[in-house]
Amino acid sequence: MIETAVWIGGVMLALASIACLWRVFKGPSILDRVLALDVILLIISSALCLDMAINRHTDYLLFVVVACTLGFIGSVTVSRFVSDQRNA
Amino acid sequence: MDFFLEIVVAVLLVVGSLMSLIAGIGLITFPDLLSRMHAATKPQVLGFLLLFAGLAIHLRSWILVPVLVLAWGLQLLTAPVSAHMIGRAGYRTKHVAKETLHVDELKKVISKHSEATGNTGAVRKIEGSKADENEKP
Structure with missing residues (x-):
């Protein structure tokens, strides 16, 4: 039961990461790319959650917590600098 | 269960x-x-x-x-x-x-600010970026 759910979830996450990579490749502005990369980080964290669920361990919990903060810092920094560069 | x-x-x-x-x-x-x-x-x-x-x-x-x-x-x-x-x-x-927005509250704020300072938005933004550059050592 759990294995089937994890397989279905893993396929969904793979499709979602392909979609986000397409947006990173295509994105007209750097803000779209930052947004898509942020979503990719969330997808990686979700995949780690699925892995912890199926293998019954908690090794990746710290990375999930750190990834939450990293995505925030990255997107805020890039949006800050893009507004400066465009106007200078 | x-x-x-x-x-x-x-x-x-x-x-x-x-x-x-x-x-x-x-x-x-x-x-x-x-x-x-x-x-x-x-x-x-x-x-x-x-x-x-x-x-x-x-x-x-x-x-x-x-x-x-x-x-x-x-x-x-x-x-x-x-x-x-x-x-x-x-x-x-x-x-x-902007044509897809129904309500644009930021535009009102920016136009009011540029009326008060006598600047257009573009000039104000360049000033802001210069101030940021001055903060850097």
Whole structure:
């Protein structure tokens, strides 16, 4: 039961990461790319959650917590600098 | 009871991953930066809540719960801030399609400010960036 759910979830996450990579490749502005990369980080964290669920361990919990903060810092920094560069 | 909990865990994991898929589809199909931002925050709050709940139920441990609540609370606190920063930068650099907006409250604020200072928005923004450069050592 759990294995089937994890397989279905893993396929969904793979499709979602392909979609986000397409947006990173295509994105007209750097803000779209930052947004898509942020979503990719969330997808990686979700995949780690699925892995912890199926293998019954908690090794990746710290990375999930750190990834939450990293995505925030990255997107805020890039949006800050893009507004400066465009106007200078 | 165990079988029932397994069904609950399976549903939570699948729906939590579905949120990421919805975000990916939204990132592909939506035309605008702001609408893409609306789609991109789907896995951030609801998807993580479902995945963390499924994980905690599946491992049957209460020790996990504070860490998972910490991770989810961080997401809940930082998602609006980063979305606000990205939306503001997108508005300033004209990546927002203004004809799709029904209400534009920032335009009113910017025009009022430029009337008060006698500057256009562009001049004010260049001044702001110069001030930022002066702050750097």
